[in-house]
Amino acid sequence: MSWIPFKIGQPKKQIVPKTVERDFEREYGKLQQLEEQTKRLQKDMKKSTDADLAMSKSAVKISLDLLSNPLCEQDQDFLNMVTALDTAMKRMDAFNQEKVNQIQKTVIEPLKKFGSVFPSLNMAVKRREQALQDYRRLQAKVEKYEEKEKTGPVLAKLHQAREELRPVRDDFEAKNKQLLDEMPRFYNSRLDYFQPSFESLIRAQVVYYSEMHSWDHIYLQKGSLGSPPPTLPFHLRLTFSGRGCDTALECLPALRLSPLLAFGSPAGETLSLTASLEAGTQRV
Numbered sequence: 001m002s003w004i005p006f007k008i009g010q011p012k013k014q015i016v017p018k019t020v021e022r023d024f025e026r027e028y029g030k031l032q033q034l035e036e037q038t039k040r041l042q043k044d045m046k047k048s049t050d051a052d053l054a055m056s057k058s059a060v061k062i063s064l065d066l067l068s069n070p071l072c073e074q075d076q077d078f079l080n081m082v083t084a085l086d087t088a089m090k091r092m093d094a095f096n097q098e099k100v101n102q103i104q105k106t107v108i109e110p111l112k113k114f115g116s117v118f119p120s121l122n123m124a125v126k127r128r129e130q131a132l133q134d135y136r137r138l139q140a141k142v143e144k145y146e147e148k149e150k151t152g153p154v155l156a157k158l159h160q161a162r163e164e165l166r167p168v169r170d171d172f173e174a175k176n177k178q179l180l181d182e183m184p185r186f187y188n189s190r191l192d193y194f195q196p197s198f199e200s201l202i203r204a205q206v207v208y209y210s211e212m213h214s215w216d217h218i219y220l221q222k223g224s225l226g227s228p229p230p231t232l233p234f235h236l237r238l239t240f241s242g243r244g245c246d247t248a249l250e251c252l253p254a255l256r257l258s259p260l261l262a263f264g265s266p267a268g269e270t271l272s273l274t275a276s277l278e279a280g281t282q283r284v
Contacts, residue, residue, distance in 0.1 A: 015139055015169075016132065016176075024176070027183040028125060034187060035118040042111040049100045049108070056093040063089040092212060099208045106200035114193060117186070128179055131172040138165040 063086035066072070072079040142165055145158035 013139060013143065015135060020176070020180075024180060027180065027187070030187050031118070031121060031183055034190065035115070038111060038115045038118075042108060042115065045103070045108050045111065049103055052096055052100055056089075056096040059089045060086075060093050095208065095211055099204050102204050103201060106204075107197045110194070110197050114190075121183075121186070124175070124179060128172070128175040131168070131175050134168045135165075135172045138168050141165075 063082065066082045067086055069082075072082055138161065142158065142161045145154055145161055148154045
């Protein structure tokens with residue numbers, strides 16, 4: 001007869017139905033994948049904004065280098081063209097900085113906020129696993145006494161074991177039910193949460209490249225010197241539940257969470273899912 005050490009101290013009775021365990025593993029697996037994707041998206045968005053800033057800074061440096069070229073002192077037409085280029089590049093850099101700031105507020109920070117839920121989720125799963133182990137241990141203890149001859153001492157120990165089992169079983173069942181309720185709700189809420197952020201990202205890009213096209217026409221094709229960069233025409237306004245917010249963190253369209261999965265708050269935290277985003281341009 002083979003010896004299986006992992007079977008020692010395990011109950012003979014199936015205390016958690018296999019279908020329930022499969023459902024739990026499936027839902028938790030989906031959230032583990034979502035956690036990894038959220039981290040990767042946040043990292044890639046940060047790389048993208050850093051690259052945007054590096055590009056516009058490089059363009060400004062190139063225009064400054066051209067202005068210091070001796071040819072500018074010899075050819076007035078060339079000087080005019082390079083000056084127009086320098087003006088356009090500086091304006092582009094300032095506008096690009098504003099675009100990056102908006103993406104930071106409306107995309108990267110919400111991603112970070114969303115990701116902050118997962119440590120609480122993982123801790124809740126660990127607590128559920130610990131409760132399950134305690135449940136199995138005490139159930140095995142009860143079964144051991146049930147199989148023995150029903151003497152007075154054995155019956156007393158059986159009664160005591162059952163009394164110990166009851167609160168542990170209730171604790172596990174409560175944790176298990178809460179997670180099975182919360183995990184699908186959390187996973188399904190991701191679309192409502194991220195839609196305003198992605199709308200903001202798309203609109204920010206549309207506004208930015210529309211401005212780049214207009215500046216190309218004004219500054220480069222016409223060769224106009226123009227004036228120093230005015231107040232930026234870039235304007236994105238977030239409207240959450242009928243009110244404007246300066247930052248996305250003020251009005252995150254997040255989740256209605258129980259204390260189990262709340263953002264580090266023992267009393268839970270409720271954030272509206274009724275968010276809507278408006279984006280527009282304000283021409284100067």
